[in-house]
Amino acid sequence: MVLAxxxxxxxxxxxxxVIRNKMDVQNDALLRPAQGIIARGSLHSVFSIExxxxxxxxxxxxxxxxxxxxxxxxxKVDPALPEITPxxxxxxxxxxxxxxxxxxxxxxxxxKATRKTKKPEDQEWRRIIEQAQDPTNxxxxxxxxxxxxxxxxxxxDMLQGEAEEEEAAKTRRKTERAKREPSNEDSEEAxxxxxxKTSHRDGGQRNATGFAIAEHGNTLRILxxxxxxxxxxxxxxxxxxxxxxxxxxxFDVHCSHQEVxxxxxxNGRPINEQVRMKTRASVVAIDSERDLMxxxxxxxxxxxxxxxxxxxxxxxxxxxxxxxxxxxDVCILQGWPAQRMGxxxxxxxxxxxxxxxxxxxxNEKGYTMKxxxxxxxxxxxxxxxxxxxxxxxxxxxxxxxxxxxxxxxxCADDVNVFLNRTGMVRF
Numbered sequence: 001m002v003l004a005x006x007x008x009x010x011x012x013x014x015x016x017x018v019i020r021n022k023m024d025v026q027n028d029a030l031l032r033p034a035q036g037i038i039a040r041g042s043l044h045s046v047f048s049i050e051x052x053x054x055x056x057x058x059x060x061x062x063x064x065x066x067x068x069x070x071x072x073x074x075x076k077v078d079p080a081l082p083e084i085t086p087x088x089x090x091x092x093x094x095x096x097x098x099x100x101x102x103x104x105x106x107x108x109x110x111x112k113a114t115r116k117t118k119k120p121e122d123q124e125w126r127r128i129i130e131q132a133q134d135p136t137n138x139x140x141x142x143x144x145x146x147x148x149x150x151x152x153x154x155x156x157d158m159l160q161g162e163a164e165e166e167e168a169a170k171t172r173r174k175t176e177r178a179k180r181e182p183s184n185e186d187s188e189e190a191x192x193x194x195x196x197k198t199s200h201r202d203g204g205q206r207n208a209t210g211f212a213i214a215e216h217g218n219t220l221r222i223l224x225x226x227x228x229x230x231x232x233x234x235x236x237x238x239x240x241x242x243x244x245x246x247x248x249x250x251f252d253v254h255c256s257h258q259e260v261x262x263x264x265x266x267n268g269r270p271i272n273e274q275v276r277m278k279t280r281a282s283v284v285a286i287d288s289e290r291d292l293m294x295x296x297x298x299x300x301x302x303x304x305x306x307x308x309x310x311x312x313x314x315x316x317x318x319x320x321x322x323x324x325x326x327x328x329d330v331c332i333l334q335g336w337p338a339q340r341m342g343x344x345x346x347x348x349x350x351x352x353x354x355x356x357x358x359x360x361x362x363n364e365k366g367y368t369m370k371x372x373x374x375x376x377x378x379x380x381x382x383x384x385x386x387x388x389x390x391x392x393x394x395x396x397x398x399x400x401x402x403x404x405x406x407x408x409x410x411c412a413d414d415v416n417v418f419l420n421r422t423g424m425v426r427f
Contacts, residue, residue: 045318046386048254048336049208049295050278051228054247209336209386210253210295211395212317213419216427218299220315222253223415223424224385225398226286226293227365233288235366245283251295252278257313259341261304277303285422290369290414291400294424318387320419321394321412324352324372331374331390333399333407335383347377347388353411359403371408372397379407 210224226233229249233240254276262276279302281295302311325331326349333345353370356363374388379399387395388409397409419425 043334043342044256044314045212045316046256046334046336046342047210047212047222047315048259048341048382049210049222049224049228049281049385050252050254051206051208052250052252053205054250207338207382208384209334209382209399211334211385211387212315213294213320214425214427215315215317219427220297220299221284221424222281222295222297223387223398223419224293224295225400225410226288226291227384227401229293230288230365233365235364238288238366240286240288242283242286245286245293249283251281251283253281253295253297254278255302255311255315256341257311258302258304279303285418285424287418287422288365289367290418291367291410292369292398292415292418294419294422318389318393318395320415320425321390321396322416324411324413325349325390325396327352329390331377331388331396333374333377333379333383333386333388333409335379335386335399337380337382340380343380343383345378347374347407349373350375350406353413354408359406359408369400369414370411371400372411374407374409377407 206228208224208228210222212220213223214221229245232244232248258277279297281297283293284296285294286292299315300310303309304311329349331347331349333347335343335345337343349372351373354373355370356367359371359373372388377388379386379402383399384401386399388397388399390396395415396412398415400408400410402408
């Protein structure tokens with residue numbers, strides 16, 4: 001029998017037989033962890049997280065350290081921190097002024113260049129057109145009908161030439177813009193090399209998965225990954241504060257009870273993002289070197305779809321395992337990719353506690369955590385931050401991403417160090 005929390009229909013959850021078909025598992029031993037996940041209601045421990053840029057990080061394309069100094073001086077977060085130098089401040093102001101004048105200068109330059117590129121024959125055609133437009137002008141050897149044809153031909157050539165010039169100008173502008181701004185393919189390639197698997201920035205948005213780790217009264221804490229905000233840290237610069245993160249980004253979460261309510265209301269119709277009632281969360285702890293972050297929400301702000309009442313259904317916490325699993329152990333990744341609540345993927349641990357440098361030579365973000373390597377586990381865009389669970393529904397790692405052909409999770413030992421140091425599991 002499949003158990004469901006109070007107020008929700010059990011048929012909303014896939015039975016073990018359906019999960020067996022989805023995962024194409026032949027061995028009952030591989031299915032047992034999935035049965036434990038459903039029986040313990042852990043599907044309701046997982047949240048969908050949407051991360052958006054609140055505004056552009058100060059300093060344009062300057063390095064991260066200069067951006068932080070600029071922010072701290074402007075907002076006076078900590079006067080004891082070193083302030084930005086006058087030279088850097090002047091450079092920032094000059095850069096902003098140049099960007100403001102760039103578009104106007106480009107337009108004026110284009111217009112002047114267009115005027116200068118007028119060919120001598122164009123002026124001759126204009127003279128012919130002016131003469132042909134006067135029906136009383138009978139001077140010259142050419143009859144009026146010939147002048148009329150010449151006028152029409154000249155108009156056609158001029159219009160075609162102007163259209164070609166405009167198309168060439170558009171092509172030049174598009175090429176220059178492509179050189180200044182990396183394409184989505186470039187962003188995805190960089191993400192793949194850095195070992196992260198999230199959707200690229202589209203209008204400033206990224207999606208991830210999180211899961212409940214602590215609860216007290218109406219306060220609920222959610223553990224997730226930190227690389228959804230990797231714009232504000234890099235190797236050697238991991239002193240990003242909680243205040244800075246909340247200043248630059250917004251975090252909205254969506255629980256499974258809300259999603260089930262939407263599915264029941266729509267009755268099979270496609271889900272529109274506008275019908276989702278998201279709950280605003282704030283960052284209370286972050287360790288960007290270990291790619292870990294904790295969000296906090298007020299459960300009284302979680303409302304069911306179509307009803308202005310608090311979601312009083314349980315969001316059971318997931319306990320963190322004290323140690324990593326052993327090689328060849330089977331675990332399940334629980335994620336929430338777009339439109340796919342309760343997505344499960346089975347994987348087998350091949351190696352544990354691998355350093356980042358042992359996996360890849362590219363570590364631009366300066367990650368220091370140990371990673372557990374899984375085979376056959378399939379994480380998708382939006383699964384980052386999801387828990388890797390053993391047969392007892394304990395979290396043995398937090399999903400980091402794919403590097404090469406393998407999937408990697410942050411080891412339980414690093415997760416415990418982070419949570420114990422920050423006290424996020426205690427109130």
